[in-house]
């Protein structure tokens with residue numbers, strides 16, 4: 379079973395506990411259809427705007443076994459209020475540059 383670390387938006391923590399992220403990861407659905415069910419090794423926020431802490435937090439999860447970094451859909455898709463993160467591409471691209479070889483990025487969850 380693949381291990382993943384999930385990054386979420388700090389701005390939406392007070393309106394979403396992330397239950398659907400856990401559900402689709404556990405069941406291998408939606409963004410996890412290709413991987414099948416995954417084990418979540420970390421579920422951390424970006425640290426707040428503009429998301430610079432997400433880079434170190436992604437690395438921390440990789441150091442603890444994550445084979446993929448997943449952006450929860452609150453970031454890229456703006457769930458649940460339809461307001462995507464304006465810093466998503468910067469976070470994703472910076473993390474991708476710094477990740478170890480073999481660690482993949484999944485850009486959404488549900």
Ligand code: SF4
Pocket residue numbers: 386387388389390424425426427428429453462463464465466
């Ligand atoms: S940087 Fe993006 S993901 Fe992080 S708190 Fe701000 S809006 Fe949310």
